[in-house]
Amino acid sequence: MTKALSISQLHKTYGNGFKALKGIDLSVNEGDFFALLGPNGAGKSTTIGVISSLVSKTEGEVSIFGLSLDTDRVAAKKQLGVVPQEFNFNQFEKVFDIVVNQAGYFGIERSVAMKSAEKYLRQLGLWEKRDNPARMLSGGMKRRLMIARALVHEPKLLILDEPTAGVDIELRRSMWQFLQEINAEGTTIILTTHYLEEAESLCRNVAIIDHGTIVENTSIKALLKTLNRETFILDTREAMTNDPIVEGYELACIDSHSMEVDIEKGQSLNELFAVLSDKGIHVVSMRNKANRLEELFVNLVAGRKSVKEGNEQ
Amino acid sequence: MTIQEQWIALLTILRKEIRRFTRIWVQTLLPPVITMSLYFVIFGALIGQRIGQMDGFDYMSFVVPGLIMMSVITNSYSNVVSSFFSAKFHHSIEELLVSPTPNYIILSGYVLGGVARGLTVGFVVSMIAMLFADIPFHSVGVTVAIVALTSVLFALAGFINALFASTFDDISIVPTFVLTPLTYLGGVFYSISLLPEFWQGVSQLNPVLYMVNAFRYGMLGISDIHIGVAFTGVGLVTVALFITALTLLNRGTRLRS
Ligand SMILES: Nc1ncnc2c1ncn2[C@@H]1O[C@H](COP(=O)(O)OP(=O)(O)O)[C@@H](O)[C@H]1O
Numbered sequence: 001m002t003k004a005l006s007i008s009q010l011h012k013t014y015g016n017g018f019k020a021l022k023g024i025d026l027s028v029n030e031g032d033f034f035a036l037l038g039p040n041g042a043g044k045s046t047t048i049g050v051i052s053s054l055v056s057k058t059e060g061e062v063s064i065f066g067l068s069l070d071t072d073r074v075a076a077k078k079q080l081g082v083v084p085q086e087f088n089f090n091q092f093e094k095v096f097d098i099v100v101n102q103a104g105y106f107g108i109e110r111s112v113a114m115k116s117a118e119k120y121l122r123q124l125g126l127w128e129k130r131d132n133p134a135r136m137l138s139g140g141m142k143r144r145l146m147i148a149r150a151l152v153h154e155p156k157l158l159i160l161d162e163p164t165a166g167v168d169i170e171l172r173r174s175m176w177q178f179l180q181e182i183n184a185e186g187t188t189i190i191l192t193t194h195y196l197e198e199a200e201s202l203c204r205n206v207a208i209i210d211h212g213t214i215v216e217n218t219s220i221k222a223l224l225k226t227l228n229r230e231t232f233i234l235d236t237r238e239a240m241t242n243d244p245i246v247e248g249y250e251l252a253c254i255d256s257h258s259m260e261v262d263i264e265k266g267q268s269l270n271e272l273f274a275v276l277s278d279k280g281i282h283v284v285s286m287r288n289k290a291n292r293l294e295e296l297f298v299n300l301v302a303g304r305k306s307v308k309e310g311n312e313q
Numbered sequence: 314m315t316i317q318e319q320w321i322a323l324l325t326i327l328r329k330e331i332r333r334f335t336r337i338w339v340q341t342l343l344p345p346v347i348t349m350s351l352y353f354v355i356f357g358a359l360i361g362q363r364i365g366q367m368d369g370f371d372y373m374s375f376v377v378p379g380l381i382m383m384s385v386i387t388n389s390y391s392n393v394v395s396s397f398f399s400a401k402f403h404h405s406i407e408e409l410l411v412s413p414t415p416n417y418i419i420l421s422g423y424v425l426g427g428v429a430r431g432l433t434v435g436f437v438v439s440m441i442a443m444l445f446a447d448i449p450f451h452s453v454g455v456t457v458a459i460v461a462l463t464s465v466l467f468a469l470a471g472f473i474n475a476l477f478a479s480t481f482d483d484i485s486i487v488p489t490f491v492l493t494p495l496t497y498l499g500g501v502f503y504s505i506s507l508l509p510e511f512w513q514g515v516s517q518l519n520p521v522l523y524m525v526n527a528f529r530y531g532m533l534g535i536s537d538i539h540i541g542v543a544f545t546g547v548g549l550v551t552v553a554l555f556i557t558a559l560t561l562l563n564r565g566t567r568l569r570s
Pocket residue numbers: 014015016018020038039040041042043044045046047570
């Protein structure tokens with residue numbers, strides 16, 4: 001299958017010596033709706049910066065639809081539309097001009113550019129505002145203006161960096177719907193977010209980035225399943241010779257006096273202990289197995305809660 | 314990108330640049346016109362009468378070419394320096410950096426924008442000057458060629474200034490401490506033959522002197538320096554600045570982290 005994006009061993013060390021990316025490997029299939037998920041400072045924007053030629057890489061390879069940024073940068077750029085995290089248009093320019101000019105920078109003839117700009121400004125509900133200077137738009141409108149600008153040259157890959165940060169719930173839903181529509185029409189979409197919920201409602205596949213490395217790269221379904229499961233380590237008084245069989249649980253011995261068990265969140269443990277006692281096995285202590293992904297998400301969720309609930313500690 | 318696509322990109326940048334300075338014409342076009350009109354009234358009509366002739370022309374006619382050149386220089390420079398620096402400062406330059414537009418087109422677009430403003434101001438100021446002075450236009454070819462070349466040169470210099478600048482102060486330092494002194498001492502207001510020999514020599518190191526004199530030659534037919542030398546020098550500096558600006562742009566100096 002064609003890869004819309006493939007990144008291998010990408011490293012980025014900033015001028016001040018800070019290592020923001022430490023060997024990222026990532027590949028996104030054509031047609032996918034992909035989430036790059038990670039806490040603040042993980043390296044999401046840096047990764048997108050490299051893909052969009054705004055940040056120079058230190059090491060590694062990036063290609064867009066098989067076109068390498070090293071050897072085919074011009075062709076690669078034509079396949080790509082980017083919606084950055086921060087507003088980056090001239091606030092005094094008119095909405096319509098911003099979108100039409102962007103098409104011009106892609107070498108699209110003005111009459112064609114104007115039609116394309118109209119199409120996307122209408123779809124994003126900005127057509128009425130076309131003659132306003134960009135600074136007169138609300139935050140959500142500015143975000144949508146950047147989406148229209150990113151799409152005006154009809155890229156096959158659209159990357160959005162935290163597109164719904166600071167956008168209210170209502171608008172967020174309509175933006176999600178718009179993105180789902182253009183994905184259904186064939187545009188590959190990658191978005192970064194630090195909301196698991198957003199990735200969950202939109203995306204099929206996900207990569208999780210933390211401290212400049214990819215921690216996990218899987219489907220959303222598999223991720224949710226992993227997150228919904230806890231692993232416990234049980235220490236037993238009696239020595240065990242082989243894995244005890246308990247229906248409904250997956251047990252695995254670690255050594256003669258301890259075993260590992262996966263428990264769905266909310267599943268009762270009483271039954272497990274009862275069956276084990278019947279078999280003459282007594283559990284003397286029990287602890288959680290540390291799971292980096294789990295910890296990451298506890299942090300993500302905690303971070304989100306404290307944002308939502310204001311100054312609660 | 315094909316040549317056709319590059320041409321479209323160039324026109325897009327140029328159109329945007331022209332829109333920018335016409336949209337804020339009160340800040341960009343009006344002030345030089347007012348300043349120059351004041352110069353004409355004061356130096357030409359009021360003080361000029363007392364100064365008498367310079368190089369065989371009345372002082373007003375002598376000073377007009379210098380003043381026009383001065384406004385072309387400042388406006389070409391400041392258009393590019395402020396437009397490109399604000400694009401960098403507000404990150405709208407990223408619109409171009411993510412696009413396939415090659416760097417030499419980006420550079421040419423901004424430079425032509427500066428030239429458009431420099432020449433527009435130069436033209437308006439010339440029209441006003443005609444009301445005050447009698448200009449014989451010795452050689453229209455030389456006049457147009459030198460003013461265009463000078464405008465390109467200073468637009469390029471403004472671009473390089475903007476590339477290195479990281480604060481708004483950085484874009485006013487060069488105009489204040491370099492450009493203004495060079496222009497005022499570049500034979501705008503006097504013929505260097507009035508200076509002691511030593512200062513004549515020093516003046517010849519000032520590039521603005523060559524531009525002003527070549528321009529004055531085009532308008533009046535008089536010059537302190539050789540016209541061929543002026544064109545060669547200005548041409549070489551322009552090429553050097555273009556190569557410098559393009560190299561910096563290719564390296565992504567102060568544009569890409
Ligand atoms: N220009 C820069 N110079 C130095 N460090 C930077 C620069 N930009 C980002 N960083 C650092 O790199 C890390 C990753 O940043 P970023 O990619 O913006 O993270 P994210 O988008 O995931 O929040 C952060 O620690 C940030 O402080």
